Amino acid sequence: MRTSALQTPQPASNTPPPPEPPPVGHRRLRLALGWGAVALLAGHASYQGGLAFDLMTAVMWAVSVVTDAAGVPFHLDWFGMSHRLAAVALGAGIAVATLRYQRRSRGACPRCGRHGHAARRDLTWLIRPASIVAAVPAIGYLALKLHWGFGGTLGLRDPAVFAGVKPWSPGMGDTAVMALIGVLVTFAMAYQRPRLPRWLLLAPALIGCLLLLPVGGISTGYLLLVWLSGDHSAFHGDLAAWVVIAVYPSFLIWGVGLAVVTVGFYFQTRRSCRRCGRG
Structure with missing residues (x-):
């Protein structure tokens, strides 16, 4: 009996294709080398504030150019910034390759790291409290910078240290605006209101993490070492001791909270994978 040329169409299967077979070799060694290289490049890029201070200085330099603030000592280290950016780019490439191999x-x-048919987890319980943790130091920093920009002297040992400073002076209004944007982006990710493209929230959030985590971590570690060594000279400058103690560790708290919100938002809102079909 001849088989008909017209076959009954089979329904498309929703089962994702099986993953590629795991590569053989020294898995632990490869992962150690890959992540070790990423750590070294990240350390180089963030050494003594590194790229974080480069980005902040670039913002202040741009503001000083626009506002024609004469005598403001914001000079960009173009060579240093270029090789730190190269280290970040190379480290990101190695990180992606290592993560894919892992x-x-x-x-x-x-591509996405999914396996099996695990349901998407609701991370609201983590993201929303972390947004509060990130917002509190950000709002405090914003208020302090605006206070100084408008001529306030709270937290200043020498009231003349910011004499002549205006809200639009480099390092004042610009950093306050950046803090405000950070708060708005944090809450927009935590509550997903208003509905915005993911990249419009993730891009500034990642930049914020790159600024806050190195500066906060290095500054907090330095203050801790200075305190333990018994040399308290860092707490007797133009700023009151409580400002030094409160501001720099708050960058670390702010950065950690923002990082938790950013990662949670990324996993909470990612779509079905174009490669394996899981979602």
């Missing part, structure tokens, strides 16, 4: 070697999709 996922593939455990049988997951190398």
Whole structure:
């Protein structure tokens, strides 16, 4: 009996394709080398504030040019910034390659990291409290900078240290605006209101993490070492001791809270993977 040329169409299967077979080799060694290289490049880029201070100085330099603030000592280290940016780019490339290998070697999709049919987890319980943790130091920093910009002397040992400073002076209004944007972006990610494109929230959030975590971590570590060494000279400058103690560790708290919100928002809102179909 001849088989008909017209076959009954089969329904499309929603089952994702099986993952690629795990590569053989020294998995632990490869992962150690990959993540070790990423750590070294990240350390180089963030050494003594590194790229974070480069970005902040670039913002202040741009403001000083626009406002024609004469005598403001914001000079960009173009050579240093260029090789730190190169280190970040190279580190990001190695991190992506290492992460893909790590996922593939455990049988997951190398693009998204999903495996099996696990349901998407609701991370609201983590994201929203973290947004409060990030917003509190940001609002305090914003208020302090505006206070100084409008001529206030709270937290200043020498009231003349910011003499002649205006809200639009570099390092005052610009950093306050950046803090305000950070608060708005944080709450927009935590509550997903208003509905905005993911990249419009993730891009400034990632930049904020790159600024806050290195500066906050390095400054907090330095203050802790100075305190333990018994040399308290860092707490007797133009700023009151409580300002030094409150501001720099608050950058670390702010950065950690923002990082938690950013990562949670990324996983909460990511779509089905174009490679494996899982979502």
